[in-house]
Amino acid sequence: MSQSSSSTGGVYRVLGLIPLRLEEGVRSRHVNALYFGAFFSIGLLTFINVQQGYLFTNLGIPQTEWGGLAGRLLLINELVVLATVYLLGTLSDRVGRRVVYALGFSMVGICYVLYPMATAAEHLYLARPIFAIGAACISAMLASVINDYPDEASRSRFQAVAFILNGIGISVVNGFAGRLIEGYKSMGLDSVMVGRATFWTAAAACMVVAVVLIIFLKPGAPAQVSKREGIFKTWGVAWRAARNPRVALAYVGALVSRGDLAVVSVFYSLWLRQVGMEQGLSSEEAQARAVLFYVVAQAFAVPWAAIMAPILDRIDRVAGIAIAMFLAACGYLAMPFFPNPISNWMFLGAALIGMGEMCAQLSAIALIGKEAPVRGRGAVIGLFSFFGAVGIMGSGVFGGWLFDNWAAYGPFVMVGCGNVVVFTLALLLLRHEARRRRAQGAGIAGPEPA
Template structure:
């Protein structure tokens, strides 16, 4: 059976794919929402400009620590009890975290509320990748992940919309804090809707073998981790590291850079700087990502998926290194660079997912993709925590340069090992 040009796996119906795409749209909106809303919230809560980068890094590090510790476990649970239950848990906890986040009275509370979001995010992000791998046949895996990447790109329009809301609420007579609380509350409502869609619309348990589901959790974890001995799985983990790190650096520090530039150099209020400087440039990156998602989806089905990863890593390396040349982030030429950045980061995202979906053993797909998520979480941790320090200690462009170097390392590594990668579904080079 086919839907939206994709051959579906046995037992999957178009309605299941439709429900998944709605959930992926909401999940993707959450992926960048904190990066857009948080700079304004930190300023509203009274944190000094000099401390905001460090706090951003600290909060990001706390979240990624939770993801690293729990994503593999959530993947194992998904193999045992099904994707639907784990996905619903993730969306509902993320929603709860957003609702309470702007009510934090101090930094420890802010960290605690961020951990609630992190726990939900660990389940939500892992299932977003696992379900599309379940639902698509191998020959259309690239297009399926390209479609998911396109939906994720549409979801990326949600954070800029949320970013505009505080300014709108302030213009209606809200205080800055009330405006932040209302905006985060709207963000939380998305997760409630997503939870209902997942529970009603996703397929029942898929790809869970009775024998494997009865194994001890420790055994499932060990065998899921051992899958990295396959060079294709190992490369996908490396690609997950850079692709998620790319997205994290762009999301966390491009908006912060622009808000600080507007408040320090142009005399803007935080909400004004977000609305007039950050949002248009974020939308430029999103537009590039829309183009990249479609293009890489087709490319990944036409060439070896390891080659697709190589191309994406090389492009991203060049783009992120180029950010080191930026002194004024409001310069007109930076718009073009951000558009290409969008193409590069979504290409790395789509190609890495297509590769891990191809290489992951069917019976342990949840666990393997869970560890794929862990690799991505480590990339985000390096991007946010390390990037926060680099941002404050050296320059706002330093986190981007770091990931330019890391992308080039994955590019070189992929050239070395790609001849050893075999597609387990066809016994041909992968």
């Protein structure tokens, strides 16, 4: 990957081939560090949800309580995120992205040291807030930096590379974790020590990423907010930005798309693990099967990002979110039609989930990246992440209840309906804007001469 100069900023070439225009002052080493962080960001954040079913089994928690426990942990997680993510976004506008980004990985690493030491569910509740602060840092900074670095002409493609690396990272990190469980088990460790060793390996990876980010990301606060304003004044910028209906739609899109991500990362693997154990698989075998399908879902998400990004670059961003949410709804609402979720038919289901998840994520962040004002962009992205946290919290609470009390595919039906709502809102906004353009055109043209 390389960079060449231009009159307004550098041109970064992915694998020496695909040109991406950059903002002034952004260098190749900054982008390389960002993409390195993007590779590990979502993979290491989803790790805790993908692997927690294994911990539930080690703690002796009945399967009928898994959904509720997972939902409560997610609720604690997102309450902390809600309390911190906006302030972290505005803080990054003041002290710089790399400090907050590296802090996030450090906090997640600390949690991964403590989490598998739990001997009761209450201990998980105590460790989860540490993870939540780190997750808030990582999610807010990833969204901010991938909007800070590219020029508008390359924004969706730049973001697509990050999302592709997210998807590859999710597959690699969680796939490697599955291999670690098998490897540690073959060394003669019991299930408790296997869980601890796997989490501690993830903790070490977090610390390595934190060091890379603090050294190689672009230093300092973003130029557009180099004149540091008060936190509450910047907060007002983010809320006032919602007067633009496109920004408001992006906030709603974050609510739904982050809920999608939570359902996939928390309940998909939990559902598959539960069914595997009911069908007689061992704890490690059921976990391996669950991780396999989760990895397949992310493997399909990666090429789908490459398909969606050029489309989003060439069409109206609201039209893009409408298309993406429609496709995501189709994927999630198909889940009830897979009665045996660990059969080979679920490879198709995993593909649909992966493509739906990527559609929702990429379209929402592309829309906010386009519509967010230059000054206070970090605050607007922070509020975007705040709405995302609300979506995750709602998906955890209501999804967990549906998982335990209705059907294991209930959370997928719930988020599929959410995708339909955003799809409908996007169509209504497009219709409203079209009518306004026609009215303005008629006003400019004036009445016909007699």
